[in-house]
Amino acid sequence: MLKFGSEGSKQFYDMFVLNPAHAEAHREGDIHIHDLDFLTLTTTCCQIQLSTLFKDGFSTGHGVLREPNDISSYSALACIAIQANQNDQHGGQSIVDFDYGMAPGVSKTFVKRFRDNLSRALTLKFSVENADDEAKDILAAIKEETGLIPSLQENEEFKAALMDKLSKWAAPETAAEVFDFAQKYAVKETRRATYQAMEALVHNLNTMNSRAGAQVPFSSINYGTDTSPEGRLVMEQILLATEAGLGRGETPIFPIQIFRVKEGVNYNPGDPNYDLFHLAIRVSAKRLFPNFSFLDAPYNLQYYKPGHPETEVAYMGCRTRVMGNAYDRSREIAPRRGNLSFTSINLPRIAIKANGDVDWFFQELESKLNLVVEQLDERFEIIARKKVYNFPFLMGQGVWIDSENLDWDSEVREVLKHGTLSVGFIGLAECLKALRGEHHGESEESQNLGLEIVGFMRNYLDRLTNERHMNYTLLATPAEGLSGRFVRIDRERFGVIPGVTDREYYTNSFHVPVYYPISAFDKISIEGPYHALTNAGHISYVEMDGDPTKNLEAFERIVRHMHDCGVGYGSINHPVDRDPLCGFNGIIGDTCPCCGREENGRPFERIRRITGYLVGTLDRFNNAKRAEERDRVKHRMD
Numbered sequence: 001m002l003k004f005g006s007e008g009s010k011q012f013y014d015m016f017v018l019n020p021a022h023a024e025a026h027r028e029g030d031i032h033i034h035d036l037d038f039l040t041l042t043t044t045c046c047q048i049q050l051s052t053l054f055k056d057g058f059s060t061g062h063g064v065l066r067e068p069n070d071i072s073s074y075s076a077l078a079c080i081a082i083q084a085n086q087n088d089q090h091g092g093q094s095i096v097d098f099d100y101g102m103a104p105g106v107s108k109t110f111v112k113r114f115r116d117n118l119s120r121a122l123t124l125k126f127s128v129e130n131a132d133d134e135a136k137d138i139l140a141a142i143k144e145e146t147g148l149i150p151s152l153q154e155n156e157e158f159k160a161a162l163m164d165k166l167s168k169w170a171a172p173e174t175a176a177e178v179f180d181f182a183q184k185y186a187v188k189e190t191r192r193a194t195y196q197a198m199e200a201l202v203h204n205l206n207t208m209n210s211r212a213g214a215q216v217p218f219s220s221i222n223y224g225t226d227t228s229p230e231g232r233l234v235m236e237q238i239l240l241a242t243e244a245g246l247g248r249g250e251t252p253i254f255p256i257q258i259f260r261v262k263e264g265v266n267y268n269p270g271d272p273n274y275d276l277f278h279l280a281i282r283v284s285a286k287r288l289f290p291n292f293s294f295l296d297a298p299y300n301l302q303y304y305k306p307g308h309p310e311t312e313v314a315y316m317g318c319r320t321r322v323m324g325n326a327y328d329r330s331r332e333i334a335p336r337r338g339n340l341s342f343t344s345i346n347l348p349r350i351a352i353k354a355n356g357d358v359d360w361f362f363q364e365l366e367s368k369l370n371l372v373v374e375q376l377d378e379r380f381e382i383i384a385r386k387k388v389y390n391f392p393f394l395m396g397q398g399v400w401i402d403s404e405n406l407d408w409d410s411e412v413r414e415v416l417k418h419g420t421l422s423v424g425f426i427g428l429a430e431c432l433k434a435l436r437g438e439h440h441g442e443s444e445e446s447q448n449l450g451l452e453i454v455g456f457m458r459n460y461l462d463r464l465t466n467e468r469h470m471n472y473t474l475l476a477t478p479a480e481g482l483s484g485r486f487v488r489i490d491r492e493r494f495g496v497i498p499g500v501t502d503r504e505y506y507t508n509s510f511h512v513p514v515y516y517p518i519s520a521f522d523k524i525s526i527e528g529p530y531h532a533l534t535n536a537g538h539i540s541y542v543e544m545d546g547d548p549t550k551n552l553e554a555f556e557r558i559v560r561h562m563h564d565c566g567v568g569y570g571s572i573n574h575p576v577d578r579d580p581l582c583g584f585n586g587i588i589g590d591t592c593p594c595c596g597r598e599e600n601g602r603p604f605e606r607i608r609r610i611t612g613y614l615v616g617t618l619d620r621f622n623n624a625k626r627a628e629e630r631d632r633v634k635h636r637m638d
């Protein structure tokens with residue numbers, strides 16, 4: 001293996017590790033190798049499953065953590081798991097089962113609170129001595145005899161069993177009062193404890209530093225479909241904590257929250273979690289999260305098996321999705337897998353060089369696909385030779401699928417094959433402009449060609465996937481830094497081409513350009529079909545004008561339109577401003593509507609969404625991203 005010092009610099013990789021052809025293609029702007037500085041070190045991201053992680057506790061390298069015993073330790077351990085895993089990876093950390101995974105914590109908290117309140121009632125009503133022990137013994141006996149425990153959802157059988165135990169002190173009527181007292185206060189206290197645990201989680205994930213101490217972890221949580229009272233309480237309370245904001249009412253940047261929308265579970269009136277869908281809409285209209293994922297989209301629905309949460313598609317906040325599994329078809333599941341690495345293709349470049357020759361375009365695109373796959377394979381080969389001890393948490397603690405069967409010094413090659421190698425693309429809009437003079441928002445022919453191009457890439461990768469039993473997938477690349485880099489190089493080389501190289505950025509993946517005036521509904525209808533093609537991940541946004549908290553009905557109509565158009569993952573952008581001086585939250589123009597001050601001295605905070613993540617304030621964006629944000633037009637609601 002290659003040896004290198006602690007300075008894992010991009011230049012070093014460029015000179016000594018990368019195949020010269022790949023290094024050149026990257027340097028010249030034909031392709032972009034993402035996270036190059038981590039080339040020989042780590043994989044991108046992981047979809048963490050809390051339920052397996054919590055079952056027997058885990059070790060972070062600084063001691064073993066036991067299986068948690070109440071909702072506050074569930075919340076704390078979820079944060080620790082995210083942070084510890086983040087140290088082994090350079091991308092994001094997504095929890096796939098936040099509702100299902102946290103629910104047992106609520107249940108355990110409820111049992112404790114019920115026991116405490118039962119003890120109180122025994123003392124008050126019957127002056128029982130050692131009431132704590134009595135309460136403990138009674139609950140233990142009921143559990144042994146009937147298997148029943150106190151639960152958030154009032155249970156008649158349990159109540160009868162308890163009243164029977166109380167009969168040595170009290171008539172049935174008084175016994176019922178004791179039960180009602182214990183149940184009532186246990187519910188109240190459990191709600192409160194769950195809220196505090198969720199508040200702490202949001203707070204921790206916004207402040208803890210990881211990724212080599214440099215940034216907070218890129219954390220995401222998926223939830224929406226657990227219909228148990230405990231899972232429902234978790235969701236209700238995380239949403240309420242998010243709505244309330246951080247200590248001084250600031251909008252939380254992390255975790256990215258993703259509400260899973262599913263017919264029969266939460267989408268329609270009468271569905272068990274319909275109330276939570278509505279709450280999610282209300283909170284998203286104020287805080288930009290949760291985003292919405294759609295399990296009914298055919299390419300997500302094909303994996304879905306009711307009663308099997310692991311078959312529910314999860315998303316990484318930025319958009320990554322890992323589901324199909326050609327390495328092991330019996331495990332096409334979301335948990336404990338992730339993306340290994342991804343590299344993006346500069347589509348506008350190929351289109352400019354094609355000079356209108358569409359056949360040439362496809363030939364050149366295929367040669368770029370060959371090149372990128374070859375580069376991904378070489379990167380895989382480097383990482384595959386690593387050992388479990390190189391990923392002490394991800395592999396050492398069994399976070400990654402099947403890693404629990406490996407020894408400390410085993411090679412990770414085989415288990416990594418559950419992950420994905422992804423080819424991304426950027427600037428479909430500029431590509432179509434260069435090829436046909438119109439982008440896919442402007443003309444139906446361009447839309448057809450756009451679908452043909454993206455479909456071509458997907459077919460190429462599917463073919464490879466089936467041949468090699470490895471997961472090659474197509475990603476709608478989150479633009480990040482490269483959108484500005486590609487266009488800068490192309491403008492130098494080809495000059496200013498109207499609609500192609502005349503802005504500071506290339507348009508994100510398959511999006512209709514942000515500057516193009518179009519209705520929210522048309523934008524979603526045009527982008528929807530691309531979601532089906534980009535199996536490594538995708539997201540669509542629309543920009544809503546005004547204050548959506550005052551128009552929740554319109555907000556919901558957009559979410560429903562996403563559902564109907566086959567969107568897999570989407571979100572609605574709107575201005576979220578805050579005056580740090582008076583604490584006002586809402587839309588701020590030149591003056592604060594609350595205290596009336598102008599923006600001199602202390603700037604207003606303006607939170608915006610860039611590539612799936614929220615960014616604290618506008619001034620932290622790079623230039624290309626600031627230009628993109630400036631160009632965004634609001635989408636009409638007709």
Ligand SMILES: [Zn+2]
Pocket residue numbers: 579581582583584592593594595596597
């Ligand atoms: Zn103010």
